[in-house]
Amino acid sequence: MAETAGTKRVFMILGRQHTLLFFVVFTVAAIFFVPKFANPENLINILVQSSDLIILSCGMTFVFLNASIDFSVVAVLALASVFGAKILTGGGNTAVNIILAIIAMLATGAVIGIINGLAVTRLKMPSFIATMSTQLIFSGIALTLTQSSTIGNIPNAFNAIAQGKFLGVPIPSVITTAVAGASIFLLHFTVQGRRFFAVGTNQRTSRVSGISIKKTIMSLFVISGISAAIACIIMTARLGAGIPSLGKDMVMDIVAAVVVGGTSVSGGEGGILGTVAGAILIVVLNNSLNLLGAEWYTINICKGVLILAACMLNSLRAGPQGA
Numbered sequence: 001m002a003e004t005a006g007t008k009r010v011f012m013i014l015g016r017q018h019t020l021l022f023f024v025v026f027t028v029a030a031i032f033f034v035p036k037f038a039n040p041e042n043l044i045n046i047l048v049q050s051s052d053l054i055i056l057s058c059g060m061t062f063v064f065l066n067a068s069i070d071f072s073v074v075a076v077l078a079l080a081s082v083f084g085a086k087i088l089t090g091g092g093n094t095a096v097n098i099i100l101a102i103i104a105m106l107a108t109g110a111v112i113g114i115i116n117g118l119a120v121t122r123l124k125m126p127s128f129i130a131t132m133s134t135q136l137i138f139s140g141i142a143l144t145l146t147q148s149s150t151i152g153n154i155p156n157a158f159n160a161i162a163q164g165k166f167l168g169v170p171i172p173s174v175i176t177t178a179v180a181g182a183s184i185f186l187l188h189f190t191v192q193g194r195r196f197f198a199v200g201t202n203q204r205t206s207r208v209s210g211i212s213i214k215k216t217i218m219s220l221f222v223i224s225g226i227s228a229a230i231a232c233i234i235m236t237a238r239l240g241a242g243i244p245s246l247g248k249d250m251v252m253d254i255v256a257a258v259v260v261g262g263t264s265v266s267g268g269e270g271g272i273l274g275t276v277a278g279a280i281l282i283v284v285l286n287n288s289l290n291l292l293g294a295e296w297y298t299i300n301i302c303k304g305v306l307i308l309a310a311c312m313l314n315s316l317r318a319g320p321q322g323a
Helices: 002-033 040-064 073-088 094-121 128-148 156-163 171-188 191-201 204-210 213-239 250-262 271-289 294-323
Strands: none
Touching: 002 204, 002 271, 002 294, 040 073, 040 171, 040 213, 040 250, 040 271, 073 094, 073 128, 073 213, 073 250, 094 156, 094 213, 156 171, 156 271, 171 191, 171 213, 171 271, 191 204, 191 213, 204 213, 250 271, 250 294, 271 294
8 A cells, every 4th residue: 555655646746747857858868869959059049949839838728727729829820920911011100010010910819819719608619619710710811811922021120029139138038938927927826817727627616606707718718819929929020021821830839838738638727837848848859859850750759759648647646636
């Protein structure tokens, strides 16, 4: 019995710390076995590349707390990028255009989030069907508006959002830190954050407690949409163009970061710090395997194994708690 209890305790510790464990083991291995991984330029590159994924994954974490998923984040990236680029290249005052473009991009994320929330709360659609539908619709609109063409010649003043520095720190990293910090505060230090956890854990109990289930779920999808729009601003500025297919292959990485970060797919359990660590781990994995010349399907296999291992550790951690 003592041995069994000790084994369960080990599994619980590993379950809580698996992201850190994965990150340390993989990073140490990469430093020793991956050429040029530890170069300062590459490490800075990892830091910058992590920005997009961290912001997107923070938004997705909120949705996961309700045992939901948001496939439409890639549609937000595409459509917001197109809208922003059209405004930025439309002529007139550059400063005004930049402000209008940012507002339009954030509004795009919010509107798509509202539509997703309405589909889930009012139409009672499963989130994966609702968001997959909006993903197809709005991605198609982005491609239609541009005829699948990239919109270039974006002003350098806008591109500085991703290419400039603030007090020596890349601006994307500053924005990412602000988004992650705001997400941590909202989720863990506010009444609304407690409502998110409560609704994700037990909707019936939450309803009895006076929590508006529909408004709470709606706000989760709006947060996800706005987070995707913020990431879109950084990505569009980095690339210096509006791209109607922007981020089309990022869903797997976003889901992987959230799951590996310890957020439960069953809802009601998770956190932003774990998600941030998970996102960085995914970027390190991509970076190191690319440096080794691995094919994309090999990288996908490794991600799949990582997600499976994280889910297994989560299950092992949950097992003793339910016993």
